[in-house]
Amino acid sequence: MPRFNLSSTPFDTATLRAGLLDASVGAYASFEGWVRNHNDGRGVQGLHYDAYTALAEAEGERIIEEACAKFAILDACCVHRIGDLAIGELAVWVGVTAAHRDPAFAACRFIIDEVKSRVPIWKHERYVAGDAGWLHPRREDTR
Amino acid sequence: MTRINVLYFASLRDAAQVAGETVSTEAADLRALYDELQARHQLPFPARQLRVAVNGEFADWSAPLREGSDIAFIPPVSGG
Numbered sequence: 560m561p562r563f564n565l566s567s568t569p570f571d572t573a574t575l576r577a578g579l580l581d582a583s584v585g586a587y588a589s590f591e592g593w594v595r596n597h598n599d600g601r602g603v604q605g606l607h608y609d610a611y612t613a614l615a616e617a618e619g620e621r622i623i624e625e626a627c628a629k630f631a632i633l634d635a636c637c638v639h640r641i642g643d644l645a646i647g648e649l650a651v652w653v654g655v656t657a658a659h660r661d662p663a664f665a666a667c668r669f670i671i672d673e674v675k676s677r678v679p680i681w682k683h684e685r686y687v688a689g690d691a692g693w694l695h696p697r698r699e700d701t702r
Numbered sequence: 703m704t705r706i707n708v709l710y711f712a713s714l715r716d717a718a719q720v721a722g723e724t725v726s727t728e729a730a731d732l733r734a735l736y737d738e739l740q741a742r743h744q745l746p747f748p749a750r751q752l753r754v755a756v757n758g759e760f761a762d763w764s765a766p767l768r769e770g771s772d773i774a775f776i777p778p779v780s781g782g
Contacts, residue, residue, distance in 0.1 A: 592782050608781065609712050611774055613758040615781075639781055651782050671782060679755075679774075680781030681712035693713040694780035697751070 562635060563619025565610055565680075567642045572652050579634050584656040588663035590671045592651040594644045598694075602687030608641045608650070611679040615639075622673040630666040632657040637670055639680060703728060704767045708739065709774040718743040732756070733763040736775060745775075752776055 572591070579587065596603055623635050633656045640650050653670045657663040674680075685691040703726045710718045718739075729735040736749045753776040754761050756768075760776075767773075 609715075610781075611709065611711055611755070611776065614755050614760070614774065614776075617758060618760075675779075675782035677779065678781050679711065679776050679779055681777065682780040683712070693716070693777075695713060695747075695778040696780055697778065 561616065561620060562623045562637070563616060564638045565612060565615060565619075565641050566638050567640070569640075569648065570638055570652070572649070572654075575636055575638065575652065576654055579636060579654050579656045581633075583658065584633060585658045586656065586660040586663040588655050588657075588660070588667040590651075590653040590667050591649055592671070594646050594648045594650050596646045598684060603646070604685045604687050605643065605645050606685065607643050607683040608639070609681045609683065610639075610641045612641075615678050615680055618678045619674065622670055622677065625673070626655070626666045626670050629669065630657070630662040631659070632662050632666045635666060635670060637674060639674065639678070641680070704769050706735070706767055706770065707772045708735075709772060711774065712777050714745055714747070714775055714777055717745050727767065729767060731764050731766050732761060732773065735767060735773065736763075739775075747777055751778060 626635050635655045637653045653667050655663045655667045682694045705726050707724050709722045715721055727735055729738050732754050733749055755774045756771050
């Protein structure tokens with residue numbers, strides 16, 4: 560089963576968490592990213608996530624594999640919503656299990672940071688003022 | 703001439719006004735293809751701010767075009 564998934568509908572984190580737990584787990588760390596009602600000083604009404612599905616799933620899997628190689632963890636999983644989301648909805652979830660807390664925290668942080676910087680998903684915000692726009696944070700030039 | 707399929711996402715899709723198109727081009731590599739399409743559609747980024755993917759995998763801008771491939775230009779991402 561893939562450990563990185565895109566979901567076009569709300570998903571249940573308790574089920575995902577239960578899927579990671581077993582008798583060898585001594586620590587579980589998770590991250591939840593939620594849709595908030597403001598960004599960069601502007602009121603936000605809701606948002607839409609677009610993704611290049613095939614590449615996003617492949618890159619997400621690579622990130623989980625890298626986390627498993629880099630940290631002493633037992634398992635990890637990440638789900639990212641796509642489509643239309645309202646304020647207060649869960650946008651992204653990361654769960655990590657390990658024998659001890661340090662690698663669980665570190666891998667969880669690594670996965671969300673890498674997902675945000677590498678996975679081809681784009682946020683389109685609708686503002687309270689009536690306008691809307693894509694977020695394309697400026698990154699290092701690569702050419 | 704090489705025929706390839708181009709996919710557009712986010713603000714690139716808004717600028718091109720299509721999600722994808724088949725293009726016949728004389729461009730030798732991905733960078734030349736992007737420059738051609740940027741001029742045609744007024745795409746809002748220079749290539750150096752983008753990544754490029756071929757058939758669902760990230761690729762180098764200097765890679766030659768292959769007939770029938772699916773090419774996606776990846777603007778700066780904003781998931782999470």
